[in-house]
Amino acid sequence: MLLFAGTPFAMNRIMIIRIIALLAIVLIFWLGTRKMKIVPGRFQSLVEMGLDFVRVNIAEDLLGKKDGRRFLPILTTMFFMILFFNLTGIIPVLNIAGTSVIGVPIVLAAVSYICFIYAGVRKHPAAFFRNALFPPGVPWFLYIIVAPIELVSTFILRPITLTLRLLMNMVVGHLLLVLFFSATSFFLFTAGGWWSLLSIGSLAFGFVFTLFEILVAVLQAYVFALLTGVYIQLALADEH
């Protein structure tokens, strides 16, 4: 604990990293959208590409134009928050993902959960839970099995899997990097002698996994936003 120790706002290193990532997002998108031109420059193109990726590939693809626009702020926030918080894991000096403690994944999973239930209840005020738990077209006696499965999978497992998928990916990625770089350090400085040759291999693996972490960071951000989109889409669908 570095700041505000003992209060609910106690800050440790990861919280500071989150703030840094947050400032990075705000800076990039504030600058990128400050003076937007119809014919974009390089930086604006990049920012537009990022925003369009979420808008077109996630929101409008899954939810259509109208609903896509409704949920676009949530999805955009999720995507870029997870992306930037993930990427701090491979940025020197920061070295740990802002999403690698459970706070952010759990908050975002809760947002996703609230969103799709809100979307469903808003669209089908009377029928949402009934359709979710007792899907139409299933013989009544199967509801004994189907209803508990639906209850667990839709209302319990969805937020848990969202949380844990993101959290564990980041934790494991971080542990792998720690492992490889610690091993490199150990072989090189502690073990010494012929052991130091192994440090080349462990450093190479560390480098490869750093690249892999970039992929994971983007992929997890995409998956999280995409799944939220899918859940909202399922809740909005007329037939379950």
Add this chain to the structure above:
Amino acid sequence: MFNSVNTTVLAAEATHNPILPETPDLVWGFVCFIVLLVFFWRLVLPRMKKLLDERGEAIEGNIEKADIAQKEADALLEQYTAQLADARVEAGSIREQARADGQRILAELKEQASSEAARIQATAQSQIEAERQAAVVSLRSEVGSLAIDLASGVIGESLTDDKRSAAIVDRFLADLEASETASAAGAAESSTGAVSS
């Protein structure tokens, strides 16, 4: 450098179960989310939407402009085509007119030429006739005076008395003509035709 930092973090993480959230963790996660949500919702996405609208308008405007230009071009083309067709028709009629004129002029010229020829022929005919007449008259007087001179020489007497000489000449000529017509009956007409006719 990396490892020393990482190992301390690893050690710090190992002290509690990573699945159980700590209050500050949740609080900061939530604060970050709210800040970003408001940022994207109120600032970035409206700017983006505005840009997309403007871009759409610009593109639509350009398309509209292009449409108008296309229509203008089409109208011009149509006009030109019509003008061209008119010009073709006009050229055709002018050519037709020219051909007709040419034929007319040719016919006129032919007519003129033939009438001229006829006129020239007639003129020549009458001239020839006149010259012939003149030749006949002069021949008559010359033949008369020659004959008188000759006769004067022969008879040794002047036949200058006009009355008598004229009578003699007339009689001589009358005889001559009579003998000629008598001989013309027997001889070929062509040899005497020039005088008798």
